Amino acid sequence: MRFLVLSVLVGLLVKVSTLVAYLEEDENVMILTKKNEYKLSLGLKDENRLDLLNAIYNPASNKFLSTVFSQYKGNVLELGCGTGIISRIIAEKIYPYKVVATDISRKQIQVAKGKGSIPANLEFYVANARDVLSQGKLYDIIYVRFVLVHLNQLHDVLALIKTSLTKNGIIIIEDVSSADSQYVEGDNILTRKLLDIDRAQWQELFPKEKIAECLDQLGFEIVKEESFHPELKTSEERKLLTWGLESAKDSLITMKLVSEEDIDEAIDSAKKLELDHARKVFYYKMFQLVMQKK
């Protein structure tokens, strides 16, 4: 009898947590999950935003990855692959080696799979980065772009990455150098607001130095480093500012991290900037790092 009650309770619990996960994914906002971890859910707007991010950063990533893969080859694990555009580029460059591309969001993986026929050496999976890295499988190359800022307990994740790499394995990280690399020339007020919202959103600002320092402590050394700082020139590209703020708005207000008035003002200014080409807008500088076990 006790066993029966326990089974029913466990079953209910699983159903409720699955439902919560689905509800979270249906929200068109960036949310803080119950595990205290940021997760980007994917509404139509987020999909457009990720496509635009890809259009802006991919040429630089493409160039960087070409030089890296001319030197290093092997099976690749990608964490937080999003809509999988880079996963496909990697699969083409690294062929015949395999690429396992993973993301915590079911919807992202659904979109990734739907972006055309999937190359034979590429597989997409829904998975939390920590779980993938705890499976005991080894990879020659682990690639993470714009993901590490989403994960808390960075040191633990990087330590897991180390245990998932083969002897001469490498980690390739592309991520945001620092939040203050996003600015509007000649508009200190909006620049300050964007920075304040980033601080509220991320608490710890983008941790390039911290990532490199952690990996150094774990016995990695830098074998290649570059960076790319995009300017948002067209009205379309400038939508990134507006969409980013809109996407974070609800969860930031719910968590009382910014006032509705402040974020609405920032969204208004960002919308005006889409048409005001007198001012230069710089989006986040991306660092590109390859580190190898010493």
Ligand SMILES: C[S@@+](CC[C@H](N)C(=O)[O-])C[C@H]1O[C@@H](n2cnc3c(N)ncnc32)[C@H](O)[C@@H]1O
């Ligand atoms: C900004 S997007 C970057 C997507 C892709 N790497 C790119 O560069 O286009 C961050 C991705 O990380 C995923 N993500 C966040 N936390 C994660 C976790 N704990 N495990 C796996 N993926 C995660 C999100 O679902 C999202 O797709």
